[in-house]
Ligand SMILES: O=C(O)CCC(=O)C(=O)O
């Protein structure tokens with residue numbers, strides 16, 4: 544059975560960091576590692592990310608690599624990540640993960656009522672030609688940080704069906720999850736989806752954290 548985790552649930556606090564204010568990680572699953580980070584973004588940061596994206600969105604009504612996404616989105620262009628507010632967001636991420644130059648640009652997605660992203664893996668599949676080429680280019684997508692830029696009236700949870708975790712979008716909260724196991728192998732338990740929005744609008748910003756390839760090609764943590 545799926546469970547929706549909120550502040551009222553018993554929480555296991557793994558780690559805290561302080562940039563502007565204390566930020567804590569709440570463990571939702573150990574395998575795969577999934578954490579909720581309440582209040583990761585300030586209201587100003589959420590509004591900035593929505594405002595700078597809202598006029599540039601393109602429909603992502605497409606099926607690519609078997610993933611169906613029916614929202615609207617954009618990938619930030621070179622330079623757009625250089626704004627002080629975005630840099631501050633990346634600095635907060637750096638307390639938890641290693642953001643290198645090879646990381647892919649941040650993506651912003653808006654889902655209107657009825658829109659969703661079907662279940663998928665964020666990792667590049669090392670067994671496919673396309674996947675191994677991308678691992679060579681960017682490095683494997685070891686983990687993902689998904690930030691909720693607004694509350695959603697109903698629906699729009701991020702669900703991990705293999706482990707029965709459902710995360711409710713709450714403005715300013717983030718979810719950090721690992722697409723790879725601690726030994727670097729891709730983790731099929733990281734399967735996830737953006738559930739259909741039942742009422743309201745959902746805005747998310749996503750940063751994929753790529754791991755720079757070592758000379759040996761062996762992934763490390
Ligand atoms: O919108 C969500 O909750 C999930 C989106 C997602 O997993 C993705 O864009 O890769």
Ligand SMILES: [Fe+2]
Pocket residue numbers: 663664665735
């Ligand atoms: Fe994803």
